[in-house]
Amino acid sequence: MPEVASWTELARGQQSQGLLPLLRRFGPEVALSELGLPPAEVWAGQALLKKEPDASEEALDSLPFEVFCKALMAPLLGLAPHLQQKFFGFAAPELNREQRLQVVEKMLAKNLGLAMNEKVVWLTGFGSKRPWTEERLLQLLALTYFHPVKELRAKMLESGGIGPLAASLGPAQGEPLATRVVSCCLHDPPPRMHPAWGDLLRRCSPLERFVFVSRLAGKLDLVWSGRAEGLARLVAAHYGVDGETLQSALALEDLSQLVNRLEKDGPEGLKAVMLRPLSPFRPALAQSMDENPKFPAWVDCKYDGIRILLHKELDSLGNLRLAAYTRRRNDWSEMVEGLEPMLRSLAPYSLILDGELHGRVLDMEGVARPASVYEVHECLRGELRIPLKYVAFDVLYLNGQDLTGQPFQQRRQQLEFLVGSRLHKPGLPLELAQGSVAKDKTELNKLYEQFRRQGHEGCMVKDLQAPYPMAARSPAWLKRKPTESVDLVLTAAYWGESSRDGQRMFDSYSLAARSKEGWREVGTVGGVDARTTAQLVAEIWRAGLLTGVERLRDSNRGRAAGVELKRHLVVTVAYEDLLWDGAAAEVSLRSPRILQLRSGEMPLEESTPWEDLQKRALRSRLS
Structure with a gap:
């Protein structure tokens, strides 16, 4: 078998044939990036040939990613025009809900060099791929742009999220990206340290980078009428199938899977969608x-x-x-x-x-x-x-x-x-x-x-x-579950994503009860409705409660960053149960939710004492 160097020289002599013929012939035997071929296209081509071994030489050709993002993604983003101007240097026209749905309809109908399934996953997410944590994305951006992670984290908090941070990291460098290259890399991701990631990020414009990184993080906020129901209706119309039939099939398979069936077998393909073992579905x-x-x-x-x-x-x-x-x-x-x-x-x-x-x-x-x-x-x-x-x-x-x-x-x-x-x-x-x-x-x-x-x-x-x-x-x-309530104090607030009008909102808070030894935290509450959030944020700013001390907590998306608060805000909190950890002598609330803001009418010393929570937790256990 020839040495690697000879394979490389042989491939170099046949570069004019195009990327996919080279990949099909030499496969993993040669590092095509050594020939100056861009890592993103090399990885995308390898991923494509796994699924489509007979793909044509033009299979990766598609609408430029910049055009795709500007014409189709930007009008659907949940960002106010002044934020789009700030992040991307332009603002897409403001559309109402029905006009946004028309953008989606046109996207599905036009030939963009993308399969219907690829269009659907851009709108819904890349199947079962687990979103990247913010910490992992910060490390990727740090490696690509040579910035310290700590500096990027601070800038992310200031800018309003991981998407705006990515958009702020400069203009595109290098050849424009094709949308299908980006799709292939998202659908079949390269290893964590693969050079394709850096290649993709550097070649993205601010808008492209915002869309790309937000999709990786599972935070691409697309706003259009009906969302899942509207998209299913458009797909049903595109393939000429009954809408109710498609909705029934959606209980058993993702929309992207159903599109694959419709592409392969037409409307008859939905008849094969049925409940059967080893095929996951959405339960009652x-x-x-x-x-x-x-x-x-x-x-x-x-x-x-x-x-x-x-x-x-x-x-x-x-x-x-x-x-x-x-x-x-x-x-x-x-x-x-x-x-x-x-x-x-x-x-x-x-x-x-x-x-x-x-x-x-x-x-x-x-x-x-x-x-x-x-x-x-x-x-x-x-x-x-x-x-x-x-x-x-x-x-x-x-x-x-x-x-x-x-x-x-x-x-x-x-x-x-x-x-x-x-x-x-x-x-x-x-x-x-x-x-x-x-x-x-x-x-x-x-x-x-x-x-x-x-x-x-x-x-x-x-x-x-x-x-x-x-x-x-x-x-x-x-x-049917019980609901009990206590009055607790907010001791920290954790940042969420920016709202459409650009305000940086808190989306969760640490709860504490007073005790003889001081304030003892008993849990974190999230899922606060918009009206209560507005009241809490207004009171935090009015009373000057931000201490400037950074707080971090573990969440299902990694480490959530926040700010410690001065002890002032009293809230009534409903919960389903109290949990007692005897070894650590700690009480925690299960499924807490804020019912009412009590500051101004209830002094701190009248909030629920920690010892009362302890008694309730022990009583709950003994019962």
Whole structure:
């Protein structure tokens, strides 16, 4: 076999043939970047040939990314004109909701050198790709532009987010990018330290870089009428399929997957979309019980665990294939110990169960209580050892038959027979969710109180005659949980993204209770509505509460930055439960939310003391 150098020389002599022919012939045998070929195009070409081995020489040719962003992305961005002018040097015309939808319609109809699926993912996100954390993006920008991460982080806070920061890092350098090259790199990302990342960033204009980095971060805020529903309607019209048929299929597959089916098989392709094992789907969700349900009704215990849909299928040779899908359709089967023997011990050759991964914890005082969802997560990560079990509350598929159209009462009978036949079997313990029929509100209240005394979240109330409400919050499934409130003090505020009018808003706050030793933090509250946020921000500025001391906290997007506050703001906070950590002697609130701003009417010394929270938490555990 020739030496690498000889391969390189041979490729150099055939450069005039174009990038894809070179990649198809030499593949990984030669570092084509040594020939002066741009790393972004080399990686995109390799990714494209994996999916389309017979792709033409012009397969990467498409609308310039700058034109794509300026004509199609900028009009849909949730940014005020003066911010677009500031970040990009121009402002797209302001459009109303219907005009924005027309932009999307034109984008789908025009030949841009992009497949329909590529257009859809630009509007919806790149499938199951996990968004990058801000910290990871800051490190990438630091490596590309030779700025310290600390300096970039401070500039990000000042500019209003990771997208505006990226836009501020100078003009484009090098040849313009084709949109399909960027799409290929986002859909099939290069390794973290691959030179394609730096090549992409340097060749982007401020607008391109804003769109590219915001999409990587999962924060590309596109505003247009109807959003998911409107896009599905446009796709249905484009392919000439019934809108309701496409909406039903969306419960089982992403829109990009459905577009692939329509491209390949036309409208007939949707007939192949059906519930089957090992294909994730969107499960049923519950509405809050604001009114009395229809009686008689089924009342389930509501467990505080991780929602898991278990899938099992045996092939023709008896080999077991399985999956454990979360609500977000991620497969966690490798994280759950004992899953394989448990599913193998069940008689059906194919099935889908809906249920909760749940556990119990024995505290330092010897009191057993249900594990919180956070403790179940810690157990799956190997940070905590607690016995887990799977509590099944529905069966959706059994021995090749889709049961979701059957009444709940009928599905429950089949579930009871299925789970009841599996006693003293190996693997992860499998139990039937507690529950029974309630004839009226009195019986419902008794069951609710029984589940609460056991330490559970509350109850689920289900219509006995309803089918399984896949991918929907349906009145056929209602949830009832307690709500208690306390008065606490805000001790820190954490920055969110810039709003459309350019204001830098806080999106979460640290909560603290007064104690004999000082202020003790008991949790973080987010999801504050716009009206309350405006009141909080106005009071923070009016009273001069920003101390200038930086605060950082862990979040699901990495490290969130904020500012410590002077002790002044009192808020009434509702919560679902109080958690007590005996080893650390700490109290924390589960699912807190701000009900009311109390500053001005309640002095700090009248806020709820930490010792009161401790008593409530201990009482909750002992009950």
